[in-house]
Amino acid sequence: WFALLAAFLGLAAAFVWTVTTAGKAPELAVARVLVEGNEQLSDGEILELLELSEGANILTLDLEVVRERLLRSAWVREVEIERVLPRTLTLRIAERSPVAVAVLGELYLLAADGTMLDELAPHYNIEKLVLIRGLTDGDGVVPARAALAGRMAGALMERELLAALV
Numbered sequence: 483w484f485a486l487l488a489a490f491l492g493l494a495a496a497f498v499w500t501v502t503t504a505g506k507a508p509e510l511a512v513a514r515v516l517v518e519g520n521e522q523l524s525d526g527e528i529l530e531l532l533e534l535s536e537g538a539n540i541l542t543l544d545l546e547v548v549r550e551r552l553l554r555s556a557w558v559r560e561v562e563i564e565r566v567l568p569r570t571l572t573l574r575i576a577e578r579s580p581v582a583v584a585v586l587g588e589l590y591l592l593a594a595d596g597t598m599l600d601e602l603a604p605h606y607n608i609e610k611l612v613l614i615r616g617l618t619d620g621d622g623v624v625p626a627r628a629a630l631a632g633r634m635a636g637a638l639m640e641r642e643l644l645a646a647l648v
Contacts, residue, residue: 509568514570514571515534519575520577522599523558528573534548545563549563559595561576578597581594581635581639582614583608583614586617594632610639611635612635
């Protein structure tokens with residue numbers, strides 16, 4: 483019984499030592515981040531969202547925290563993160579697409595789920611986007627109105643001929 487306990491404690495100590503040592507190994511520092519699926523956000527903007535500290539260890543990196551950081555951008559709908567040992571992090575980004583232009587004093591791009599994506603840039607092609615008004619009340623944007631407007635505009639975009647008539 484004591485031999486089994488001693489063996490277990492020895493394995494536990496070896497595991498803790500290995501994890502602690504590996505956590506500091508420069509050979510396991512993230513050296514490369516591959517980004518896939520992004521169209522609206524540049525690779526540089528995505529790297530800024532990551533907020534990776536220099537020498538971040540690929541084994542001890544909290545992928546849920548990284549995921550939450552990326553989801554802070556209105557453009558990012560979902561993200562899949564994969565560790566590729568020894569030093570690469572792969573990000574597969576699914577971005578939201580604009581389906582409408584919302585008039586809120588300024589013009590904003592609206593996604594099908596009602597998310598305000600960004601202020602409309604002068605170079606953005608809005609030819610196929612629906613113009614939406616009435617998303618605000620005295621306190622600002624009403625999320626339920628934005629969600630409904632986004633769903634309706636998304637449905638119109640799926641039927642291009644109908645969208646051209648609106």
